[in-house]
Amino acid sequence: MAVYFEDFQVGQEWTSPTRTITETDVTTFAMLSGDWDEIHTSEEFSKRESAYKTRIAHGMLGLSLVEGLKKRIPAFAETRYIASLEWNWKFTGPILIGDTVHVKFRITKLRESTSKPDRGIIWERGQMFNQRGELVQEGEHSLLIWRRPKT
Numbered sequence: 464m465a466v467y468f469e470d471f472q473v474g475q476e477w478t479s480p481t482r483t484i485t486e487t488d489v490t491t492f493a494m495l496s497g498d499w500d501e502i503h504t505s506e507e508f509s510k511r512e513s514a515y516k517t518r519i520a521h522g523m524l525g526l527s528l529v530e531g532l533k534k535r536i537p538a539f540a541e542t543r544y545i546a547s548l549e550w551n552w553k554f555t556g557p558i559l560i561g562d563t564v565h566v567k568f569r570i571t572k573l574r575e576s577t578s579k580p581d582r583g584i585i586w587e588r589g590q591m592f593n594q595r596g597e598l599v600q601e602g603e604h605s606l607l608i609w610r611r612p613k614t
Contacts (some may be wrong), residue, residue, distance in 0.1 A: 465543055466542040467542075467608065467610055468582070468583030468585065468607075468610045469583075469610060470575070470611075471570050471573060471585050472570065473533075473572060473573060474570065474596070475538075475569065476567065476569045476570075477536045477539070477567070478536075478568075479532035479535055479565050479567075479595075480532065480569050481565045482531075482564055483531060484528075484560055484563075486560055488520065489503055489518070489520050489524065492523075494520065494525040498523075499529055500522070502518065502519060503519065503520065503521055504518065515557050517559060517589065519558060519559055519560075522554040525554070525558045525564070525591060525600050526550070526552055528566075528591075529591055529600065532565065533589070534585070543609040544607070545606075545608060545609060546606065546607045548573055548584065548605040548607055549605045550603075550604050551602050552602035553600065553601055554599070554600055555601060556593075556597055556598060556599040557592075558593065562594060562599075563593065563594040564591050564599065566589050566591045566592075567590045568587050571587065571588050571603065572585070572586035576607070581609060581610050581612075582609060582610060583604070583607075583609060584608075586604070587605075587606075588602070588603050589601065589603075589604060
């Protein structure tokens with residue numbers, strides 16, 4: 464069932480399923496992004512030089528997973544998106560290989576488009592937590608979505 468702008472309300476909240484971060488995730492993201500920094504790819508370097516004493520996942524890998532985990536929530540899986548408009552995101556803690564993460568989402572604002580009456584803008588607040596309940600990423604995202612077609 465399609466989900467449109469009119470189906471969202473300020474204050475609605477959802478929690479995503481969980482996902483465990485693997486060695487393959489980090490290596491694949493390094494290959495895709497070209498970011499082979501040793502803090503992500505060298506355990507020995509990280510033991511010596513990192514504040515965390517182990518490798519950490521790329522922050523942008525975490526942000527990518529925010530979107531993937533969101534799409535596993537039925538309301539968002541069926542949303543009729545047009546475009547992502549803006550991200551305001553903070554990396555508040557490390558994501559370690561082996562961590563299991565989930566994301567909580569809350570709708571913070573809605574606005575009908577002023578220039579295109581068939582569209583609306585929603586703002587969602589997202590927070591990514593690890594299995595210990597520690598906040599590792601958070602921020603706000605705005606996106607343009609279709610309004611329900613008039614019949």
